[in-house]
Amino acid sequence: MMPIPCRDHDNSGINDSxxxxxxxxxxxxxxxxxxxxxxxxxxxxxxDGGIPEIADDALLAExxxxxVIVETGHLEEAPQRVIFLVRFEDSxxxxxxxxxxxxxxxxxxxxxxxxxxxxxxGPVC
Numbered sequence: 001m002m003p004i005p006c007r008d009h010d011n012s013g014i015n016d017s018x019x020x021x022x023x024x025x026x027x028x029x030x031x032x033x034x035x036x037x038x039x040x041x042x043x044x045x046x047x048d049g050g051i052p053e054i055a056d057d058a059l060l061a062e063x064x065x066x067x068v069i070v071e072t073g074h075l076e077e078a079p080q081r082v083i084f085l086v087r088f089e090d091s092x093x094x095x096x097x098x099x100x101x102x103x104x105x106x107x108x109x110x111x112x113x114x115x116x117x118x119x120x121x122g123p124v125c
Contacts, residue, residue, distance in 0.1 A: 035070055039067050040066055040108075081102065087099070
């Protein structure tokens with residue numbers, strides 16, 4: 001029987017060791033995803049000029065924006081790196097144009113994205 005997460009006596013949050021074990025069991029990596037799977041922007045994603053009908057440097061996705069993988073592949077200039085073609089939702093939940101993203105610009109799960117934010121913020125006292 002799995003233990004139920006409980007709050008620490010000082011109400012600082014869920015028991016960390018249990019929480020981390022649970023996350024590791026549920027972690028999905030980008031390499032495991034296929035076209036049609038959902039991802040999240042892990043950082044601000046701007047048009048680098050690759051989408052001609054949108055202004056250069058236009059914001060395409062903010063951190064946490066949900067998207068769907070359209071295709072994966074490699075660039076001839078960087079065959080060792082995977083590039084993900086993703087369509088991100090806009091504020092009306094319409095899918096935007098296909099956008100090329102590197103793995104470090106994406107998160108496989110919302111939980112992973114929240115964990116990155118929490119780690120960057122440091123301990124809460």
